[in-house]
Amino acid sequence: MKDFILKRLAQMLLVLVIVSMFAFSIIYFSPGDPLYLYTSPSVSSYKMTEEQLNDMREALGLNGNVIQRYANWAGKMIQGDWGFSVSNHQPVKTQIMDKLPNTIGLMGAALFLSILVSIPLGLLAGYYKNQWIDNVISGISYLGISLPAFWFGIMLIIVFSLHLGWFPSAGMRTIGVNSAADVIRHAVLPVIVLSVNNTAVFVRYIRSNTIEQKEEEYVMTAISKGVPKQRVLWGHVLKNCLLPIITMVGMNFGTLITGSFIVESVFGWPGLGTLCLDAINSRDYTMIMGITMLACIVLLTGNFLADLLYGFADPRIKQGKEKQNG
């Protein structure tokens, strides 16, 4: 088990390096220049000299070819220096850490809600395949998959904020109010929008898994023991359906960080999604890289945790890993 973990950690490090190289060169080769922010006629009428521009490039670390710049950035990154934002000169790390809890809270709630809702729905739909209960659940989940988040978000705002006035339409806190209840009230609509799509996808996965599992012979054995059908479903089929659910959740871990750009901007949620969108618009490469790296680390960690969790769900895998790695 220890060897397995060490091996996985080494793999993760390698993936991280490769991702950073790719991300860095994509930003480097994409058109646009952060200096435009300073030299744009709409910002100031002062025309900088070539010398001044060069000094500025030097200060922002924008000189040199892609390899030099990458080496420069990576060298600092290894020492824990995430650099300064090109657009507002604040440290990247503090800015990200400021927004991080907002996004994790929002996305975590949405992910949790999706799992909670999709497991029972998916199991029921699969167990009663092609019966009315399945038709209802599957119909709704198709709808959920097809709903565009921006449209659905706006619709919710129109109905629940504008007309009914139950929930605020944007932001995370009412100015002057500092309570958890207030934050939750702000989060309700974005969490619904975010989880509807996830839930729908999860339900489809779990449904097809359940259909597969319920044809297995052990289900027949359980029924032949006189175990009631519902108990067979929750006691036998569920655990065997857990593996793919764990994989899905692991893959979704990355979105915990990147958040949903669209949903965050529709609801004006002060999270990483908004931060990243602004960074892209202003070619703020240090910020983009910082967020990319963070997302990558969290995604890899999620997959890693999923692998570890397999062992709990399926005793065969746990033993296999132990054997394989001594």
Added chain:
Amino acid sequence: MDTILKVENLSVLFRTYAGEVQAVRDISFEIEEGNVTAIVGESGCGKSVTSRSIMGLIKKPGIVSEGSKIFFRDENILAYTEKQWEKYRGQKCSMVFQDALTALNPTMNIGKQITEKILVHRKVSKKEAWQEGIRMLELVGIPNAAMRMKQYPHEFSGGMRQRVMIAIALTLNPELLIADEPTTALDVTIQADILEMMKGIQKEQGMTIILITHDLGIVANFAQDIIVMYAGKVVEKGSSEDIFYHPAHPYTEALLRAVPRLDVMEETLETIEGAPPNMANPPTGCPFAARCRKKMPVCEQRFPDKITLVEGHEVCCWLQREDK
């Protein structure tokens, strides 16, 4: 001796895209209490479907036809509600499946799979159920039972797994045990062990067993009664002696010839030429006619009625009829 189970005019069909497959066609038989009855026949002749009907395990697209009746001690179980089935399954009638690897839940330890059955039917504590589970594992000859209870199916060998399967089936002392090819997935030496063990328990407890198999060799000194099925029909039934020494149906004879023997030198093993008919479109006459060595013109036109040769020995074959 009492009749424990009586099957009357049982028909089971499967609605598939290829048409209606008539897996079991209007069969009737009785099982005597305390006896071992073997149902023999090739693959696809309706043995397993028959046994699953007795357990109420036929599910869509399978349908048990309207007129079918199965009496378990004078109660028609086919009229049972789901609740009644749940009480019946496991307590009155239990089943051992062919492949214990797939028939046991891979993510649940053996102990849980045994105690689950006890806890569903009896109001006992988990601890008592666990003790009973250990006792059952010991009964079927699994060493270190207490430790084995905590293990998962993949940690058992094939033979041991089948023993676990049998232990689960025997838990709560059901009156009727259906063993559906219990040793087919095992190698020969282990087969013998398992059969010996089952025989021992059967003698000790006087249990009624329905043994489903395609191997007449294992039936010989185990079963008292034999039912021979072919293409969804019962073609011959009788005592073990009747079938082995006075087989009346050419199919039974062919099956017997196909059993390898130690006392006769043979160059090649006998086989039955051809394959059973397609049950989506079964022949109108005797289904075995196409493969029968003694075929007559009438065989392909009408299915022969049942005739009794001696008491308890019945056959459906034109050869045995005067009016052919």
